[in-house]
Amino acid sequence: MTDTSSPASFDCILVGGGLVGLTLAVALAAHELSVAVIERADPEAHLAPGFDGRASAIASASARMLRALGLGEVLDAQGCAIRAIRVTDGHYVAGADRWRVHPQVLHFDSAEVDPAEPLGIMVENRALRAALLAKVRSEPLVTLLAPASIRHVLRGPNGALVELSGGQVLRAPLVLACDGRRSSLRAEAGIRLAEWQYDGTAIVTMLAHEKPHDHVASELFYSDGPFAQLPMTDFVDASGAVRHRSALVWTVRRKDAEGVLALSPRAIAHEAEKRMGGFLGKLELIAPVASYPLNLQHAERYWAERLILVGDAAHGIHPIAGQGLNMGLRDVAALTEVLSESARLGLDLGHPDVGRRYERWRRSDNSSVAFATDTLARLFGVRGRLATEVRATGLGIVNRIAPLRRGFMTVARGEAGDLPPLLKGEIG
Numbered sequence: 001m002t003d004t005s006s007p008a009s010f011d012c013i014l015v016g017g018g019l020v021g022l023t024l025a026v027a028l029a030a031h032e033l034s035v036a037v038i039e040r041a042d043p044e045a046h047l048a049p050g051f052d053g054r055a056s057a058i059a060s061a062s063a064r065m066l067r068a069l070g071l072g073e074v075l076d077a078q079g080c081a082i083r084a085i086r087v088t089d090g091h092y093v094a095g096a097d098r099w100r101v102h103p104q105v106l107h108f109d110s111a112e113v114d115p116a117e118p119l120g121i122m123v124e125n126r127a128l129r130a131a132l133l134a135k136v137r138s139e140p141l142v143t144l145l146a147p148a149s150i151r152h153v154l155r156g157p158n159g160a161l162v163e164l165s166g167g168q169v170l171r172a173p174l175v176l177a178c179d180g181r182r183s184s185l186r187a188e189a190g191i192r193l194a195e196w197q198y199d200g201t202a203i204v205t206m207l208a209h210e211k212p213h214d215h216v217a218s219e220l221f222y223s224d225g226p227f228a229q230l231p232m233t234d235f236v237d238a239s240g241a242v243r244h245r246s247a248l249v250w251t252v253r254r255k256d257a258e259g260v261l262a263l264s265p266r267a268i269a270h271e272a273e274k275r276m277g278g279f280l281g282k283l284e285l286i287a288p289v290a291s292y293p294l295n296l297q298h299a300e301r302y303w304a305e306r307l308i309l310v311g312d313a314a315h316g317i318h319p320i321a322g323q324g325l326n327m328g329l330r331d332v333a334a335l336t337e338v339l340s341e342s343a344r345l346g347l348d349l350g351h352p353d354v355g356r357r358y359e360r361w362r363r364s365d366n367s368s369v370a371f372a373t374d375t376l377a378r379l380f381g382v383r384g385r386l387a388t389e390v391r392a393t394g395l396g397i398v399n400r401i402a403p404l405r406r407g408f409m410t411v412a413r414g415e416a417g418d419l420p421p422l423l424k425g426e427i428g
C-alpha cells in the first residue's frame with residue numbers, strides 16, 4: 001500500500017458495477033449504508049449499443065424490488081410485459097392459432113396465478129444499466145469510482161483496505177464481490193467453483209417482425225439447443241413506421257457458433273423464421289449479433305474473511321429460463337436485509353455470522369434454480385425421435401396438471417420461499 005494515512009471510510013466497498021452491483025449499491029444506500037462502488041470499465045462505454053445487446057426477463061418479485069428502489073420508470077417506459085410463455089419441442093410448431101390447443105405445447109398464462117402481474121418484464125440491459133447509473137450518481141451515500149482498477153485488497157481481522165491503481169485507499173469492514181463470473185476477488189480468496197461447460201453458445205440479437213407478439217414469449221426446443229423469442233416494446237424505424245420487436249436468444253452447438261456468426265443478418269433472420277415456423281411473419285435483424293459460450297458454475301461458499309460474493313460471482317447458470325440476473329437480484333434483497341439489520345444492531349458488518357446468514361438464506365434457492373435449468377438444458381439436448389416423444393408427452397402432462405403449472409410459474413416469478421422485504425416491494 002502506498003498511502004494509508006487517510007483512507008476514505010465506507011460501510012461497504014463493492015467491486016463490480018454490473019446490473020447486480022449497481023442494484024445492491026442503490027439498495028444499501030436506501031437502508032442508510034454508505035458504499036464505494038469500484039468498476040473497472042468506463043460507465044459510458046457500458047451504455048454504448050454494442051456493449052451488451054441483451055435484454056433480461058425481470059421476474060415479478062425482482063420488479064417489485066426495483067420499483068421500491070425508485071427504478072419503476074424504466075420498467076414502465078421501456079419494459080414489455082410477458083403475459084404468457086409457450087414451451088414446445090421445435091417439431092410441434094404449428095401456427096399461432098393452434099398453440100393453445102396443441103396437446104404437446106406447454107402454455108403458462110399469467111392470468112392463472114395473478115392477472116394483475118405479468119410473468120415477467122422484458123427490458124434491455126442497456127436501459128436498466130442507464131437507469132441504475134443515474135440513480136447511483138444521484139445518491140449521496142454511493143461513491144462511484146469508474147473507470148478504476150484495484151492494485152491491492154487487504155482483508156484482515158480489523159477490516160478491509162482496498163488500494164486503487166491511482167493510489168487512493170478505501171477502508172470498510174466488508175468487501176462485496178459483484179465482479180461477475182470470472183471474479184478475481186473470489187479467486188484471490190481461494191474459493192473454489194463447481195463448474196462445467198455446456199456444448200452450447202447463445203446467439204443474441206433483436207428482431208423486428210411482421211405480426212404482433214401479443215406479449216407471448218416462446219421457448220422452442222431443438223436438439224442443438226433452445227430457441228427463445230422474447231417480446232419487447234414496439235419501436236419506430238428510420239422511416240417513421242411503428243414496428244413489432246422481440247429479443248432472440250438462440251443456442252447453437254459450440255462448433256456451429258462461428259458459422260452462424262459468419263452469416264449475413266438476412267441469412268440469420270431467414271434461419272430464425274424457419275425455426276419459428278413463421279408465426280411472427282417476416283423477420284428482420286435490427287441489432288448487432290453477440291455470442292455467449294454457456295457454462296454452469298457455483299461457488300463452494302459465498303463468503304470468506306470480510307468478503308461476500310453476490311450475483312454471477314457466486315453463481316452462473318444456463319440462460320434457458322432467464323433466471324441468472326433474477327437470482328442475483330434475490331441475493332441483493334437478502335444481503336441488504338442481513339446487512340441493514342446487522343447495522344441497526346451495531347454489529348460488525350464483516351463478522352462471519354453475516355456471511356453465514358446470507359449464505360444460508362440464498363444457497364438453496366440458487367442451487368435449486370441451477371439444478372432445474374441444468375436438467376432442462378440436458379433433457380432438451382438429447383437427440384432422437386424417442387427423446388422427442390418423451391419430452392412432448394412430458395410437456396403435455398405438465399400442461400394438463402394446473403397446480404404443477406402454477407407451481408412452475410410461482411418459482412419463475414421469484415415468489416417462492418422466504419422473501420426478504422425488498423422482494424415484497426418494501427424498504428425494511
Ligand SMILES: Cc1cc2nc3c(=O)[nH]c(=O)nc-3n(C[C@H](O)[C@H](O)[C@H](O)COP(=O)(O)OP(=O)(O)OC[C@H]3O[C@@H](n4cnc5c(N)ncnc54)[C@H](O)[C@@H]3O)c2cc1C
Nearest residue numbers: 016018019020040056057179180311312322323324325326
Ligand atoms: C444470453 C444470455 C441471456 C440472459 N438472459 C437473462 C434473462 O432473461 N434474465 C435473467 O435473469 N438473467 C439472464 N441472463 C443472466 C444475466 O445476464 C447475468 O446473470 C447478470 O448479468 C449478472 O450480473 P452481474 O452484475 O452479477 O455480473 P456482470 O454483468 O458480469 O457484471 C460484473 C461487473 O464487474 C466488473 N468487474 C469485473 N472485475 C472487476 C474488477 N476486478 N474491478 C472492478 N470491476 C470489475 C465488470 O466490468 C462488470 O461491470 C442471461 C445471460 C446470458 C448469457
